Amino acid sequence: MATKIRLARAGAKKRPFYQVIVADERSRRDGRFIENIGTYDPTRNPAACKLDEEKIIAWLRKGAQPTDTVRQLLKKQGILDKTAAAKA
Numbered sequence: 001m002a003t004k005i006r007l008a009r010a011g012a013k014k015r016p017f018y019q020v021i022v023a024d025e026r027s028r029r030d031g032r033f034i035e036n037i038g039t040y041d042p043t044r045n046p047a048a049c050k051l052d053e054e055k056i057i058a059w060l061r062k063g064a065q066p067t068d069t070v071r072q073l074l075k076k077q078g079i080l081d082k083t084a085a086a087k088a
Contacts (some may be wrong), residue, residue: 005066007040007057008033008053020051020070022059035059040073049073057083 004025011017020038027033037059038051056074060083062067066074074080 001060001076003034003062003064005037005068005070006058007063015043017043020073022064031075048065049077053079053082056081 002025003022005020005022006029007018008021008030009016009018010030018040019036020040021033022035022037023031023033028064034069035055037055038049041048051073056079071080
C-alpha cells in the first residue's frame with residue numbers, strides 16, 4: 001500500500017480549511033484516511049499551519065510521500081531538513 005501525506009479540504013464554501021492527513025493514494029481527497037497529522041488554514045494572515053512533527057517524521061521514515069503542496073509546508077516548518085539530517 002503506497003501512502004501519501006496530503007491535504008483534505010474542509011470548511012465552508014469560499015472559506016477553505018485543510019487537514020494534513022496520511023492516506024492510501026487510491027482513496028478520495030476527502031475520503032478515508034489513516035491518520036490526521038495536522039491542520040492548515042490559508043485564510044489567516046499569515047497562514048496558520050499546525051503540524052505534529054513527530055508523527056510526520058515517523059510517516060516519512062515509513063515511506064510516505066508528501067504531495068507538492070505538503071512538501072512546501074514541511075519545508076517552511078523545517079521538518080524536511082530534520083528528516084534529511086536524520087538520514088545522513
